[in-house]
Amino acid sequence: MYELARRKGEEVTVVEVGGVRIGEGFTMIAGPCAIEDELQMETVARGLASAGAALLRGGAYKPRTSPYSFQGLGDRGVELIAAVSRRHAIPAVVEALSVEQLPLLAKNVGMIQIGARSMQNFVLVAAAARTGLPILLKRGPAATLDELLFAAEYALLEGNPNVVLCERGIRGFDDQTRNLFDLAGALRLKELTHLPVIVDPSHATGRRSLIAPLVAASAAAGLDGAMVEVHPEPARSRSDAEQAIDLAEFSQLMARIGCGPSSKVAVARGR
Amino acid sequence: MYELARRKGEEVTVVEVGGVRIGEGFTMIAGPCAIEDELQMETVARGLASAGAALLRGGAYKPRTSPYSFQGLGDRGVELIAAVSRRHAIPAVVEALSVEQLPLLAKNVGMIQIGARSMQNFVLVAAAARTGLPILLKRGPAATLDELLFAAEYALLEGNPNVVLCERGIRGFDDQTRNLFDLAGALRLKELTHLPVIVDPSHATGRRSLIAPLVAASAAAGLDGAMVEVHPEPARSRSDAEQAIDLAEFSQLMARIGCGPSSKVAVARGR
Amino acid sequence: MYELARRKGEEVTVVEVGGVRIGEGFTMIAGPCAIEDELQMETVARGLASAGAALLRGGAYKPRTSPYSFQGLGDRGVELIAAVSRRHAIPAVVEALSVEQLPLLAKNVGMIQIGARSMQNFVLVAAAARTGLPILLKRGPAATLDELLFAAEYALLEGNPNVVLCERGIRGFDDQTRNLFDLAGALRLKELTHLPVIVDPSHATGRRSLIAPLVAASAAAGLDGAMVEVHPEPARSRSDAEQAIDLAEFSQLMARIGCGPSSKVAVARGR
């Protein structure tokens, strides 16, 4: 049994990332799939910060199915997101693919993401936890809830209590959606663990039109937040263009869930 | 292509069941998995009507995995639900398992349900449609959205336009939930068709505790309604006891989604 | 528990169909997906009989996903297959979709098939069993082995012990094959039940090139037979053209598994 991860009663863990408290209210994490260039990041960071996003996501090291796809800007991407993150006072979340990338990330970002493909890369999970930074651990596409919680246990055992779990869609049989968004699984997770649970409807569905309703659904159901892909010009995105919304759509989404720039979410950012 | 079922533009179909208009607002259908006896049905019908449920569900012919499980009261069950349905002015929804059951149902209920196991029993789907009654068509556990829409097309081709689709969970790999609730699929359905789409979180999850948050999620996401299992004493239910809520929990659920006895949902019932 | 279907020891059931003993050796069932016309059926029946097939399959009532697809010749199809079946002394297997079709089938065929979509149409399963004919019960695309065995139990409870189970692929996530062929499940079935278990690699994979190797695999693994789609001219087939082999390929397949016209399989047919 995952002794550290399992829920013992009513008590829940709040994970703090640069003043943002995940586990209190509904936390919005937003940003592009991949960090592409300075203008893109400056535009998106400014827009998201003013729209009330709590955290800025962006991929520097991209785990792409095909070796011929854009693999991300690497270390330079980390520097780009770090710069806009500081300028706009919005902490950054960046995925690590290997242990070697951790030192640079630890200096520059607020939270380290372990992606779905790496959920059971326990060497990486433990090393990321040892940086002391909060960890965003995404559920693998074939992982049971127990397997996800055992993966979290690998991080917790390193003495780092700051782990946030993320449902991002599991493998399904109908290609109408890219993956199968397991909202009930995310809710069940909250019964099994004291850790915060958020969702990623962008990767879960691969469809721009479904992001806002699924974020609204997740907030209404009582989950702790959502991570959505936002790109200044989704059509020009270098990866996953189908599943990103633009800044105007993001603002509408924030209004739909009652989270504008002056609302609780913004407050949660400590502004 | 499912020419009759597919969405052609902004226009959507509203299906009327005894004054209840499914497709306008959020419609709550509730009742026990199986009709057991008169007291149970009187208690639940009175409670649900006063709590603002729009339609009363109840199984008379039960498609049970095991031949040794309770198979329902059969024709007598139809008479029982018909009596309380009239007494409390709440239209009944009952599942048909075979063509022979249709005439009795057509005389006594407001809507005929085609269950998940029968979704591709096209002989039954077409015969049910020919009764003229509205049809509640549940998605099979391995059915793609296209397959569900083609099944609806079999009904629509009989000249009956009143078909409501219901997502009730597809087969998943993690037994933490009975099935895998495909909320994103239900939302995608509404993009593909003009027919109303509702959800059944009781069968989808098999967990009482997840029903209310998933109904809230479905309402927030913009779906057309939900069907939930309600039993006066869930622990004494003769089938699917794990997934039914009691009348007090149902009232709390109605309040959570802003649908009390005097709200829009009640209005939608034509009272 | 499925008391009648479960295995009690070493004893296994042999199901006899017009002299063919399913459960002894490896039984080949072959024929077109749909019965199309007299010439097609005469050609295929003569070819299959001379190549050593034990049983002739052919669909008269076709459960097609789309109502706009060819739905089979109906009663006339039954008469066509019955004629060639008698002429070439090869018993016929035909699927029933509804109770009304059973009397005609009972008079004309050797075995009634319950298709994957109808596995849990227990009204139909029981009625088919009451005809006294052997039943070929196909596993539904989302059915567990237990669910399949409980469905068989519905037939066995009618006093008909002659039930053959068929694995035909379950729903998978990779469209490289039409379904996911669960060979291990078929083998596990034989540990759970005394009933014969065969496979249908045509529907399982939807790929002509995979039929022969999967039949060879199933024979080597110790299963009881296979059902394959054979069409005189697959390219002109009115349904499922991708998954049928022609008569020459069928003869090669029979040779590959060591079952020619003069072999044990032919003997099993009682010639």
Next chain:
Amino acid sequence: MYELARRKGEEVTVVEVGGVRIGEGFTMIAGPCAIEDELQMETVARGLASAGAALLRGGAYKPRTSPYSFQGLGDRGVELIAAVSRRHAIPAVVEALSVEQLPLLAKNVGMIQIGARSMQNFVLVAAAARTGLPILLKRGPAATLDELLFAAEYALLEGNPNVVLCERGIRGFDDQTRNLFDLAGALRLKELTHLPVIVDPSHATGRRSLIAPLVAASAAAGLDGAMVEVHPEPARSRSDAEQAIDLAEFSQLMARIGCGPSSKVAVARGR
């Protein structure tokens, strides 16, 4: 498209591991899930070599779902398997979990395994390929065939052409088997790529009784080999005891597929 991995015609790749040629005949890889101690390894290596196994597998670094399960002997495990491998002239296959483990493995084993959980750990895949050793790449439990081939492409792009693919079961919905053994997928793989394709029925099914029939099936279907878990005393195995066979069962299996110590498989080992 995976340009290097895709099949261009009839030509297939034969991967040589210490004199064993994978891709010619049917290659048996066998050994315990985890390396436990010297006696275990000496017993199993001697038994397997004399029974005609071509390669010896054994886990030194174990990727266990739970951090509280036995994690393997680590570097000492590599030394143990290397010693018995040399003594009995049977090349060893050991899984790598991280880049740091590669130098020691490169000096001591004949082939590096990339496990199912690491299939899309492209940093590791590429680094393993750069050692120059042959790579055994296992399919992830939610991976499509295309995704597996793209992962292989990451290895091939490093200039190492010696990649063997392994189907080890994908995630299924019926816990009668641990995973869902996708034999048809393995066969389809061979149509898509020129690389050898083997199977792992131990992990695929988690059931000792199904290993031999599935190996026989895979050989009959034309695949290139199998990897099976063999333990001197399965009941005392420190991991995955349910899915290991003992040495006597292994010898019977070799006889069943026509591969004894003096047969083609042994010859393939270059003895």
